Amino acid sequence: MRRFALLGVVAGVLSATAWAQQRSTEQPPPLPLKPIAMPADREADSYAIYSQLLPHGLIEWADAERTVWLVEDTTTTSVRSDEPCDPAPGEGGGGISMSPNRAIQVPPERELEWRALLADFDAHCHERLALSADRLQPGLPVHLMDEAAMARYRSTRMGVTQEQASQLNAHEFDGAAGMHSFSEVYFTPDHRLALVHTGMWCGGLCGMWAWVVLEHVDGKWKPLPWVHSFTIS
Numbered sequence: 001m002r003r004f005a006l007l008g009v010v011a012g013v014l015s016a017t018a019w020a021q022q023r024s025t026e027q028p029p030p031l032p033l034k035p036i037a038m039p040a041d042r043e044a045d046s047y048a049i050y051s052q053l054l055p056h057g058l059i060e061w062a063d064a065e066r067t068v069w070l071v072e073d074t075t076t077t078s079v080r081s082d083e084p085c086d087p088a089p090g091e092g093g094g095g096i097s098m099s100p101n102r103a104i105q106v107p108p109e110r111e112l113e114w115r116a117l118l119a120d121f122d123a124h125c126h127e128r129l130a131l132s133a134d135r136l137q138p139g140l141p142v143h144l145m146d147e148a149a150m151a152r153y154r155s156t157r158m159g160v161t162q163e164q165a166s167q168l169n170a171h172e173f174d175g176a177a178g179m180h181s182f183s184e185v186y187f188t189p190d191h192r193l194a195l196v197h198t199g200m201w202c203g204g205l206c207g208m209w210a211w212v213v214l215e216h217v218d219g220k221w222k223p224l225p226w227v228h229s230f231t232i233s
Contacts, residue, residue, distance in 0.1 A: 033081050035074040035130040046185040047135040049194055049221055054138035061200050067175030073144035075129040075184045078197055085125035100195060100211050103229035117193050120186040129184050145179060153179055157203040178202040192216050207233045
């Protein structure tokens with residue numbers, strides 16, 4: 001019995017050692033790419049789409065009472081910088097709703113346009129663009145949120161200690177209703193179709209993230225009912 005017990009201890013030590021070695025060789029997630037300026041040929045249509053999406057009910061809490069919009073100061077990415085833009089099912093950390101290839105169903109007659117739109121996504125999916133509050137015009141002031149501001153806002157919506165609360169400006173986010181984010185806007189070559197990922201976070205179990213496909217018709221961007229998968233908490 002003592003021999004079996006000793007063997008069990010040795011096996012346990014070896015297993016723990018192997019696990020620790022495996023953990024030590026795992027690479028940490030790569031840092032997101034540094035933000036770059038929005039390309040000039042994307043500015044007008046991209047900011048028109050962002051400004052339209054915020055107040056017009058296409059995203060969660062768009063119609064909530066507010067006096068200011070909180071928007072992340074850079075675009076978000078739906079895949080990590082070391083992952084393919086279209087990960088195979090079960091791979092990648094984003095889940096199905098983060099992949100436009102599987103979250104969106106396109107009518108057969110629009111398939112060629114959709115492929116052109118995905119080609120732009122595949123070419124730019126890892127980019128992060130710096131946003132300008134002056135170019136966002138949803139009808140109310142826009143407060144762009146850097147990493148520190150986002151952390152402070154999350155603290156106001158999650159449990160904080162008394163010491164942490166004393167360091168927060170209790171009125172910094174007065175008039176806000178949720179914190180919003182956008183991906184880069186992806187386009188077909190003629191800018192007829194556009195694709196963008198939107199997000200809204202309002203607390204621990206309060207948020208929604210979804211793709212939006214839009215078509216430029218008669219000078220306006222019209223949402224198309226192609227999205228069938230989204231994330232909600």
